[in-house]
Amino acid sequence: MRYLRTFELIEAVVRAGSIRRAAEDTNLTASALNRRIQAFEQEFGWPIFERLPRGMRLNPAGELLMQHIRSHRTDLTRVQSQVADLAGERRGHVSIACSQALLPYFLPEQIALYRSAHPGVTFSVNVRDRVQAERDLASFSSDLALVFEPVHLVEFEVLHALEQPVHAVFRRDGALARRSDLRLRDCLNHALALPAQAYGVRRLLELAATRRGRALTPAVESESFELIRHYVLHEDAVGFQIPIGLKLRPDDALDHRAVSSRDVAGGQLLLGQMKGRALPVASAKFAQQLALALAARATD
Amino acid sequence: MRYLRTFELIEAVVRAGSIRRAAEDTNLTASALNRRIQAFEQEFGWPIFERLPRGMRLNPAGELLMQHIRSHRTDLTRVQSQVADLAGERRGHVSIACSQALLPYFLPEQIALYRSAHPGVTFSVNVRDRVQAERDLASFSSDLALVFEPVHLVEFEVLHALEQPVHAVFRRDGALARRSDLRLRDCLNHALALPAQAYGVRRLLELAATRRGRALTPAVESESFELIRHYVLHEDAVGFQIPIGLKLRPDDALDHRAVSSRDVAGGQLLLGQMKGRALPVASAKFAQQLALALAARATD
DNA sequence: AACTCCGTTGCAATTTTTGCAGCGCAGCGG
DNA sequence: CCGCTGCGCTGCAAAAATTGCAACGGAGTT
Numbered sequence: 001m002r003y004l005r006t007f008e009l010i011e012a013v014v015r016a017g018s019i020r021r022a023a024e025d026t027n028l029t030a031s032a033l034n035r036r037i038q039a040f041e042q043e044f045g046w047p048i049f050e051r052l053p054r055g056m057r058l059n060p061a062g063e064l065l066m067q068h069i070r071s072h073r074t075d076l077t078r079v080q081s082q083v084a085d086l087a088g089e090r091r092g093h094v095s096i097a098c099s100q101a102l103l104p105y106f107l108p109e110q111i112a113l114y115r116s117a118h119p120g121v122t123f124s125v126n127v128r129d130r131v132q133a134e135r136d137l138a139s140f141s142s143d144l145a146l147v148f149e150p151v152h153l154v155e156f157e158v159l160h161a162l163e164q165p166v167h168a169v170f171r172r173d174g175a176l177a178r179r180s181d182l183r184l185r186d187c188l189n190h191a192l193a194l195p196a197q198a199y200g201v202r203r204l205l206e207l208a209a210t211r212r213g214r215a216l217t218p219a220v221e222s223e224s225f226e227l228i229r230h231y232v233l234h235e236d237a238v239g240f241q242i243p244i245g246l247k248l249r250p251d252d253a254l255d256h257r258a259v260s261s262r263d264v265a266g267g268q269l270l271l272g273q274m275k276g277r278a279l280p281v282a283s284a285k286f287a288q289q290l291a292l293a294l295a296a297r298a299t300d
Numbered sequence: 301m302r303y304l305r306t307f308e309l310i311e312a313v314v315r316a317g318s319i320r321r322a323a324e325d326t327n328l329t330a331s332a333l334n335r336r337i338q339a340f341e342q343e344f345g346w347p348i349f350e351r352l353p354r355g356m357r358l359n360p361a362g363e364l365l366m367q368h369i370r371s372h373r374t375d376l377t378r379v380q381s382q383v384a385d386l387a388g389e390r391r392g393h394v395s396i397a398c399s400q401a402l403l404p405y406f407l408p409e410q411i412a413l414y415r416s417a418h419p420g421v422t423f424s425v426n427v428r429d430r431v432q433a434e435r436d437l438a439s440f441s442s443d444l445a446l447v448f449e450p451v452h453l454v455e456f457e458v459l460h461a462l463e464q465p466v467h468a469v470f471r472r473d474g475a476l477a478r479r480s481d482l483r484l485r486d487c488l489n490h491a492l493a494l495p496a497q498a499y500g501v502r503r504l505l506e507l508a509a510t511r512r513g514r515a516l517t518p519a520v521e522s523e524s525f526e527l528i529r530h531y532v533l534h535e536d537a538v539g540f541q542i543p544i545g546l547k548l549r550p551d552d553a554l555d556h557r558a559v560s561s562r563d564v565a566g567g568q569l570l571l572g573q574m575k576g577r578a579l580p581v582a583s584a585k586f587a588q589q590l591a592l593a594l595a596a597r598a599t600d
Numbered sequence: 601a602a603c604t605c606c607g608t609t610g611c612a613a614t615t616t617t618t619g620c621a622g623c624g625c626a627g628c629g630g
Numbered sequence: 631c632c633g634c635t636g637c638g639c640t641g642c643a644a645a646a647a648t649t650g651c652a653a654c655g656g657a658g659t660t
Binding site: 318331351 | 636637638
């Protein structure tokens, strides 16, 4: 949008950290860019940048303004989305920050389902850990977040919650496969393939282990759930994940089962948005669909 | 603000109803204005005006956009106000929609008090009845509303409430002045000077009268409380008003006293803002001061 | 002390916006 | 039927704004 150009330029300067670098990104000369910034500060009434010998940085006034700019712009896209909806053609873009576990099955299915009804809607899916997801919402870079065991919950408005037990993942031909009620101590006798500390599953496991005075000493620790799943096949190890990211296929060499809730508490998978924000039409409708799908899983 | 020019122009067209008339108001030619509107619609993606043979009118998309524009602009002034506050100098503008009863004493005092501490803050006071006040808040043309017995209360966030009994106003040398506990039937024996139907005091009186099977037949009916107050002096009539708009001065020919609460229920004087809106610093601080002043009255 | 990278400014070139005049259209009144 | 009025819209030239170029001074770095 032409009339938002000044804001784009300001953002470019914030990102680049200096006018000269931002000028390259925006296909302008440093002088032109400089004058636009100055003109804006003049009209706004106060400087919004600190001038440092090495470049520019936002001052507190600028931070305040940036927050406003971001909210304004996403609000405008919401209006456009509403207008598109008004005109009958559902268009728009849904951006969602989610935990890794949603990537293999749940989200692809849901997105495909939504796009089959509304081909004009596009999606961007960003993998974020529990902390980053909330930061994404606050900075308006994601409309929705679907995360396991979020941390802060301030500014986070829960649209739907689903309890997910921690599942152990193991070889179908291993010793664990034969147990009917799976206890934590059974798992701890095997080599452990655990997610990194930042992840909710890991936190729940640590909690359970320390309560029993035992320490978790992973053989393999990774940020990739996919790696963990595959590693389990090589050594007769045990991995952990939530069931929404797992699927039972009879021909598969992998199997999984819930660790007894007596040992490891379940966690919450939360669908949420930034508190108080009015979502674009497409995002709101997609959130409804997700909530329905999650509710269906709860009754399974 | 230069970068908000397009929005100003759109608003001018909405107000004027045609490009040519709006062009005069904005010191532009119709052609220039026309092209800016077209350029905006191009960028926005949809037309926002209906072209009629007699001029232009907003279409539904335009209505949606206008709502956004208004909220955006008031939001920006809030940011500026916050920045001013950050810089130490409290500046800004407070716009308040209020009932007539606040005009003679309460608001002038409060505004003077606030301005003595913060001379940089300016005020606009708009007299609005109960319905219009809420409409003002919703259209962002007022930050605060201080009204007696508002109607809808949707979108209205109450910041402070004060119960106000209905007071009768009469000549100090009249018959009513001698009664200690003032009953409604005493008043009804006199000529009545009543506010118009739209006002809260009138509604409370009507309610009380019909409950007793009596009808209110005003000798004088007016939208001006000031006229009512002065009329009472000429005929030995009785007027009605809430005490916040009255003052006892010993040298005055007027007197007033609460009508017994057994007969006429008290009403609520409400200080409020639009639900969910973040007020500019000056408005928020002034609202705090008002709330305090109202609370002090409650304990009198 | 030489060097680099920064924001900033004067001036000319360029791009954008505007005003002017005129077009076609649709109601209105005779 | 006509002329009249007020409307949105467009081609073209004038006016205004934005931009690029070159250069300056300042502050860290080597």
